[in-house]
Amino acid sequence: MKYQQRLQVAVRERLRKLMTAPYSSAGHEVHLAVTWINSQPALRGLLEEAARAEPDLDSESFRTGLTNGQLSWPSRTEEGQATLIWKLMQEIAKDEVDSPDIGWQIASGYSMHKNIQDNWREFAEDILQPLFGYLSERVGAESSILHTLERYRTRFDREELYTRFTADTANGEEVYNLDLQRFLFLEGDHITQAKPRSASGEADLIGDLDGRDPLVCDGKIFDGSSRGKGYLVKGLHQVVKYAHDYGQHTAYLVIYNITDKLLELPTDGTPGAWPPYTELSGVRVYFVHVRVLPPTTTASKAGKATRVTLTRDDLTNPDAA
Numbered sequence: 001m002k003y004q005q006r007l008q009v010a011v012r013e014r015l016r017k018l019m020t021a022p023y024s025s026a027g028h029e030v031h032l033a034v035t036w037i038n039s040q041p042a043l044r045g046l047l048e049e050a051a052r053a054e055p056d057l058d059s060e061s062f063r064t065g066l067t068n069g070q071l072s073w074p075s076r077t078e079e080g081q082a083t084l085i086w087k088l089m090q091e092i093a094k095d096e097v098d099s100p101d102i103g104w105q106i107a108s109g110y111s112m113h114k115n116i117q118d119n120w121r122e123f124a125e126d127i128l129q130p131l132f133g134y135l136s137e138r139v140g141a142e143s144s145i146l147h148t149l150e151r152y153r154t155r156f157d158r159e160e161l162y163t164r165f166t167a168d169t170a171n172g173e174e175v176y177n178l179d180l181q182r183f184l185f186l187e188g189d190h191i192t193q194a195k196p197r198s199a200s201g202e203a204d205l206i207g208d209l210d211g212r213d214p215l216v217c218d219g220k221i222f223d224g225s226s227r228g229k230g231y232l233v234k235g236l237h238q239v240v241k242y243a244h245d246y247g248q249h250t251a252y253l254v255i256y257n258i259t260d261k262l263l264e265l266p267t268d269g270t271p272g273a274w275p276p277y278t279e280l281s282g283v284r285v286y287f288v289h290v291r292v293l294p295p296t297t298t299a300s301k302a303g304k305a306t307r308v309t310l311t312r313d314d315l316t317n318p319d320a321a
Contacts, residue, residue, distance in 0.1 A: 026103030067109030
């Protein structure tokens with residue numbers, strides 16, 4: 001919980017800097033805020049999730065209303081409102097590079113004060129503050145699943161789990177899934193159940209099934225052989241079906257790489273950004289790659305690793321991978 005508390009404090013401090021910034025550097029302060037939020041995996045995860053709530057928001061009319069005195073929020077949820085504000089801040093940050101005055105210019109179009117500094121303060125309070133309130137509330141209520149999964153990649157007991165895996169390889173996938181379930185609960189307060197039945201079959205990890213937002217998270221072993229690319233692709237299609245069963249638009253496929261091969265995954269997002277994800281049948285599936293094979297030698301002595309590439313075409317054709 002200490003992480004969430006520190007992040008809440010940091011979110012509030014970032015808002016304070018925005019609200020007290022001199023109007024002449026308002027756009028630059030927005031730029032700094034956007035850069036900082038993008039550097040926080042938990043906040044990025046929350047904003048990714050929020051964007052799924054109202055995917056067809058009219059952000060253009062929202063921005064137009066800011067400057068013509070006819071502001072109307074097209075959103076109907078807190079998630080939608082946060083999404084509109086976040087997009088506006090990203091646009092200001094981008095425009096600020098060539099137009100340093102963009103911050104106070106937009107604020108002056110919104111506020112009717114004669115004092116430009118008062119215009120900016122009112123704009124920050126009325127328009128920007130709800131985003132930071134949303135983030136602070138969500139961070140306090142729960143840890144982002146993406147951030148929790150990111151931490152799991154480096155904080156599990158690789159040696160112990162691998163020993164248990166090799167003792168019962170037929171059920172080895174369950175060894176890792178149960179460990180992940182425990183971590184999700186202890187670190188992120190995400191309640192999961194082992195293999196609950198859904199209309200599509202049985203998911204390895206589905207949490208909060210009776211709640212409003214069930215967590216759809218499936219874990220699959222990758223051994224480069226019988227459980228190779230084709231096995232992962234079929235796992236992807238399974239998790240999409242699970243998401244459909246529970247009316248979800250976001251799911252997570254955790255890949256336990258039991259080999260020394262480098263697994264390259266496709267993404268519909270920014271190349272190189274973590275985590276990679278794909279959009280399939282209305283569901284965004286995040287790939288969380290976990291290297292679970294204990295090292296047998298030092299990195300300097302290891303030979304060149306073999307690369308296994310999963311392509312976008314592989315994902316759309318589970319029988320060909």
